[in-house]
Amino acid sequence: MIGAAERKGLSALGSADALHPGWRRMWAEASSSAEEHEMIVVPSAEEEDKNRVHHLILMEEFATFSELHAILEPFGKDLSRSGRPRIRLGAGEIAQRVHDLGGLIGPAHAFTPWTSLYASHDSVKECYGEEPIDFLELGLSADSSYGASIPELYGIPFLSSSDAHGPDPGRLGREFVVLEVRELTPAGILESIAGAQVVRNAGLFPEEGKYNRTACSRCFRQYTLEEATGLGWKCPQDNGRIKKGVVDRARELSRGAPHQRPPYLHLIPLPEIIRHVLSRSSSSCRDVRTLYERFLSSFGDEISVLTTIPVPDLAQVHEGTARAIDSLRCGRVSLSPGGGGRYGTFSFS
Numbered sequence: 534m535i536g537a538a539e540r541k542g543l544s545a546l547g548s549a550d551a552l553h554p555g556w557r558r559m560w561a562e563a564s565s566s567a568e569e570h571e572m573i574v575v576p577s578a579e580e581e582d583k584n585r586v587h588h589l590i591l592m593e594e595f596a597t598f599s600e601l602h603a604i605l606e607p608f609g610k611d612l613s614r615s616g617r618p619r620i621r622l623g624a625g626e627i628a629q630r631v632h633d634l635g636g637l638i639g640p641a642h643a644f645t646p647w648t649s650l651y652a653s654h655d656s657v658k659e660c661y662g663e664e665p666i667d668f669l670e671l672g673l674s675a676d677s678s679y680g681a682s683i684p685e686l687y688g689i690p691f692l693s694s695s696d697a698h699g700p701d702p703g704r705l706g707r708e709f710v711v712l713e714v715r716e717l718t719p720a721g722i723l724e725s726i727a728g729a730q731v732v733r734n735a736g737l738f739p740e741e742g743k744y745n746r747t748a749c750s751r752c753f754r755q756y757t758l759e760e761a762t763g764l765g766w767k768c769p770q771d772n773g774r775i776k777k778g779v780v781d782r783a784r785e786l787s788r789g790a791p792h793q794r795p796p797y798l799h800l801i802p803l804p805e806i807i808r809h810v811l812s813r814s815s816s817s818c819r820d821v822r823t824l825y826e827r828f829l830s831s832f833g834d835e836i837s838v839l840t841t842i843p844v845p846d847l848a849q850v851h852e853g854t855a856r857a858i859d860s861l862r863c864g865r866v867s868l869s870p871g872g873g874g875r876y877g878t879f880s881f882s
């Protein structure tokens with residue numbers, strides 16, 4: 534994981550699943566490797582509350598997650614079994630316990646039509662009561678513009694994170710945040726997020742996400758909000774459930790003027806770009822992996838390849854991929870939006 538994050542070009546990553554004792558032990562064993570690679574690991578976990586809303590929790594230390602584990606244990610059956618345990622408490626009750634321990638909490642993938650803040654509630658207050666949130670995680674199907682006109686979010690920093698639970702380079706770091714930090718430590722990162730010191734967000738085009746548009750969860754046929762409402766959220770083709778797209782949900786909630794947000798850089802993971810250029814069905818094909826390795830051994834890390842290495846230098850390794858990256862940087866990307874649980878697709882023009 535640490536090596537993969539370094540190859541991606543990240544300086545820090547969230548551990549995920551830190552409420553799980555086995556996972557905490559694994560990170561304790563990996564800490565010397567993290568130090569060696571100068572990689573900061575921020576203890577983090579996702580959990581589900583009694584209303585099936587998912588929350589992301591960040592702490593300065595894994596030991597504090599042990600304390601939180603003990604506090605939440607009476608309210609959850611699967612704390613030692615699941616990476617994303619279910620806690621029989623409301624969001625506000627959980628948030629209060631996290632804050633008491635000095636941690637940060639916010640809704641995970643806030644706009645998705647399953648297990649999210651805005652899937653179950655119409656406002657932050659309705660979900661968390663008087664307890665404040667420290668950030669909001671946008672999820673893959675949204676970027677900052679989706680939340681920019683929602684008045685209750687005006688002061689809340691937006692996090693773009695991958696929700697990757699493994700080292701696959703197509704997933705790990707597909708979204709990331711650039712923060713202004715006083716010091717590069719977990720404490721410095723938490724302080725920066727709490728102080729809304731986000732310099733830039735980066736991630737997929739929201740259309741690539743699998744819940745971007747309103748669509749049937751069985752056949753993925755897309756519908757307008759009006760059509761879906763008229764059909765009672767049942768697909769006439771196969772009786773599948775129609776799930777509200779993130780675009781439509783965000784629009785419903787957008788009642789204010791757009792609030793200024795840090796710039797959002799849209800990216801496509803390099804393995805996906807190479808897969809597209811080589812017309813392969815999967816980014817795990819051998820020639821895709823080989824070319825990916827050549828780019829990394831030439832230029833060090835993937836984020837540099839995608840964002841800063843001059844196109845003529847990239848062309849020395851592979852011309853077609855260099856042209857595609859140039860298109861990405863110039864915004865010459867056509868998108869066919871995802872929805873209902875199916876990812877969107879892209880092509881370069």
Ligand SMILES: [Zn+2]
Nearest residue numbers: 749752768773
């Ligand atoms: Zn259908």
